[in-house]
Amino acid sequence: MNDFSAKFEEKDATVVLVDDEDMVLASLRSFLELETDYAVRAFTDSGEALAYAREGQVDLVMSDFLMPGMNGIELLAEFGRHQPQAPRVLLTGYADKDSAIKAINEVGLFQYIEKPWDNTNLLVVVRNALERRFLVKALQDKIAEIDRAEGKLSGLQNDILKTFI
Amino acid sequence: MPPARLTAPVIMLVDDEPMVTRALASFLALETDYQVEEFSSGAAALERITTGPIDLVVTDFLMPEMNGLEFLTEVKRLDPEIPRLLLTGYADKENAIRAINEVGLFQYLEKPLDNDQFLLALNNALAHKGVRSALHAKIHELDRVLQQRDELSARDEEMQREMDWARTVQAKFLPEEIPTVAPFSLAVVYEPSMAVGGDYYGFVPLSGGRWAVLVADGAGHGVQGALGTALMKFATAGLQGGDFGPGEILARMNGVLYQGLPRGIPVAAGVAVLEPDTGRIRLAGAGLPNPLLVAADGAVHAQPAAGLLLGLVDDRMYTAGTETVVELRPDERLLLFSDGLTEAQDDADVFYGEGPLQKDMPHLTGSTPAEMVRSLADRALAFGLPAYKDDLTLVGISKTE
Numbered sequence: 297m298n299d300f301s302a303k304f305e306e307k308d309a310t311v312v313l314v315d316d317e318d319m320v321l322a323s324l325r326s327f328l329e330l331e332t333d334y335a336v337r338a339f340t341d342s343g344e345a346l347a348y349a350r351e352g353q354v355d356l357v358m359s360d361f362l363m364p365g366m367n368g369i370e371l372l373a374e375f376g377r378h379q380p381q382a383p384r385v386l387l388t389g390y391a392d393k394d395s396a397i398k399a400i401n402e403v404g405l406f407q408y409i410e411k412p413w414d415n416t417n418l419l420v421v422v423r424n425a426l427e428r429r430f431l432v433k434a435l436q437d438k439i440a441e442i443d444r445a446e447g448k449l450s451g452l453q454n455d456i457l458k459t460f461i
Numbered sequence: 462m463p464p465a466r467l468t469a470p471v472i473m474l475v476d477d478e479p480m481v482t483r484a485l486a487s488f489l490a491l492e493t494d495y496q497v498e499e500f501s502s503g504a505a506a507l508e509r510i511t512t513g514p515i516d517l518v519v520t521d522f523l524m525p526e527m528n529g530l531e532f533l534t535e536v537k538r539l540d541p542e543i544p545r546l547l548l549t550g551y552a553d554k555e556n557a558i559r560a561i562n563e564v565g566l567f568q569y570l571e572k573p574l575d576n577d578q579f580l581l582a583l584n585n586a587l588a589h590k591g592v593r594s595a596l597h598a599k600i601h602e603l604d605r606v607l608q609q610r611d612e613l614s615a616r617d618e619e620m621q622r623e624m625d626w627a628r629t630v631q632a633k634f635l636p637e638e639i640p641t642v643a644p645f646s647l648a649v650v651y652e653p654s655m656a657v658g659g660d661y662y663g664f665v666p667l668s669g670g671r672w673a674v675l676v677a678d679g680a681g682h683g684v685q686g687a688l689g690t691a692l693m694k695f696a697t698a699g700l701q702g703g704d705f706g707p708g709e710i711l712a713r714m715n716g717v718l719y720q721g722l723p724r725g726i727p728v729a730a731g732v733a734v735l736e737p738d739t740g741r742i743r744l745a746g747a748g749l750p751n752p753l754l755v756a757a758d759g760a761v762h763a764q765p766a767a768g769l770l771l772g773l774v775d776d777r778m779y780t781a782g783t784e785t786v787v788e789l790r791p792d793e794r795l796l797l798f799s800d801g802l803t804e805a806q807d808d809a810d811v812f813y814g815e816g817p818l819q820k821d822m823p824h825l826t827g828s829t830p831a832e833m834v835r836s837l838a839d840r841a842l843a844f845g846l847p848a849y850k851d852d853l854t855l856v857g858i859s860k861t862e
Contacts, residue, residue, distance in 0.1 A: 397577050407581050416558050420568050424585060431592045438599035445606040452613045456620065 304430035306333035310353045311422065313338040314345045314371060315360035315387070324358075327415060328422070342366045349378040356425050358385040358409075361392045369399040376404065381432065383425035387411055469493075470516035470587050473509065475500045475532065476548070477524040485519070488576055489583075503532030510539050517586055519546040522553045522560075530556060533564040541565075542593065544586035548572055620683075627687035628653055631661075634694040640664050642672045644862070645735045645742075648831035650838040650855045652801070658852030659686025660799050661693040668704040670737050673697075675710075676749060676854050677730040677771075678799040686852075689728060692721050707732035707745035708779035711768060715747070715779070718772035727770035731797050733858065740860060742795060744785040747771045750800055755833070757792035759826045764795075789860040794825075794833055801853035802841050830857030 315321040339345035361368035372384040383406035388396040396408035474482040482499040500506040522529035544567040549557040557569035659679035679689030696717035729748035746766030754762045834855040
């Protein structure tokens with residue numbers, strides 16, 4: 297599924313990572329930065345992540361589930377309000393799997409990834425989510441372009457009607 | 462979320478162990494409305510792909526004869542738009558990673574399968590396919606719309622070129638200057654519309670120093686309008702130096718136009734014959750709006766001159782009962798005009814109409830004929846633009862003592 301004409305540029309994709317554990321965040325971040333050209337924004341504090349969500353570019357957000365204060369599902373739900381176009385991925389320990397499954401429908405999760413995660417699998421999930429996000433964007437752009445072209449078409453038609461009939 | 466579909470997606474499960482496909486099929490039957498088809502070999506599955514649409518393929522890796530990777534390579538070759546999922550044992554992970562790059566795998570799932578993960582991956586893959594196919598459709602639609610736009614735009618240009626030609630032709634048949642016919646003075650405003658509306662005006666010298674002032678409005682636009690104008694010029698050619706009154710002039714024009722025009726394409730015309738000797742103006746009309754006399758106090762009096770349109774019937778007389786004689790006082794003005802003035806339309810297709818025209822007149826008392834026609838034309842144009850469709854011809858006449 298990687299041979300599509302609307303394929304996105306990795307460097308155009310911003311991935312937001314949220315985990316209260318520095319170690320986890322750092323390893324996720326360096327892994328993504330090593331393997332891809334995504335722009336990675338990492339936050340240990342959910343408040344700061346949400347502040348970023350209000351203003352910055354977000355093409356995908358991945359959050360840990362167990363965090364002090366707001367948990368990952370609540371955070372991703374809130375993220376969705378600010379960045380509805382960005383797919384959301386949850387990182388969960390095995391014990392929290394049921395919560396993750398519940399969140400799939402309630403929050404509209406793209407996928408959950410169990411800890412300890414498999415790097416290749418994580419990369420595939422992130423890649424698929426981003427591809428979906430950019431496919432949808434390309435689709436919206438095309439629809440807008442069609443609207444504009446249709447507008448020009450009917451404008452031309454009106455000109456012809458006014459001038460000649 | 463997969464996009465709404467009319468028919469349930471068709472899912473293909475391939476595993477040499479029927480137990481595995483059976484279990485997955487039962488799970489999907491329970492959780493979804495997908496149509497599930499099970500196959501125990503890659504060869505059988507490939508055979509099926511050639512016979513009808515498949516929305517998603519899930520295959521095991523380790524199979525005799527054709528393994529999952531080889532199978533998916535063939536699937537991709539047959540239909541690259543079918544998303545591909547691979548099931549692997551932990552030991553085969555390297556192969557799964559190879560598959561990601563080599564066959565563009567959507568996702569691999571490790572056995573033992575987690576049902577929820579499986580369903581998520583399945584739904585994501587279907588959604589992916591749905592968005593891609595919607596995108597394909599839109600790209601196609603956009604191409605079509607752009608092509609239509611280009612075609613229409615080319616046609617528009619061609620029609621505009623024809624219009625320019627028609628406009629040039631029309632202009633060639635109009636008089637180059639306004640004659641001096643003391644004690645009368647004349648002023649003309651002629652505004653050809655974008656569409657070339659087929660208006661015509663002209664001055665014909667008659668016997669005894671008299672002049673005929675003609676305003677005509679041919680049916681049709683564009684090339685038809687331009688040709689109509691040419692024909693009108695032709696129709697007046699034989700009148701020069703003649704001893705004709707306005708009704709007779711119309712009757713003669715009617716004869717020429719009746720011969721020359723296709724049936725059912727009439728011309729509206731009005732004639733004012735200026736008589737320097739008597740100081741009188743004689744009017745006759747054939748379907749053009751009645752000329753207006755603007756009194757010194759701004760009151761407007763329509764001058765009856767309403768005969769049948771030219772070119773409709775042969776041998777039409779325009780004298781008895783249709784001629785009007787006007788004795789213009791120095792502070793009065795006479796206005797001949799084509800219906801481009803009263804039928805100027807705004808964007809909502811509301812006509813400018815004679816009502817507002819008459820209301821505008823009082824503001825023009827004391828103005829010269831040239832000022833009067835210019836001002837009226839500007840009002841109509843301001844009212845009608847940008848939907849201005851018809852030619853606009855105005856002739857103003859005054860008389861000194």
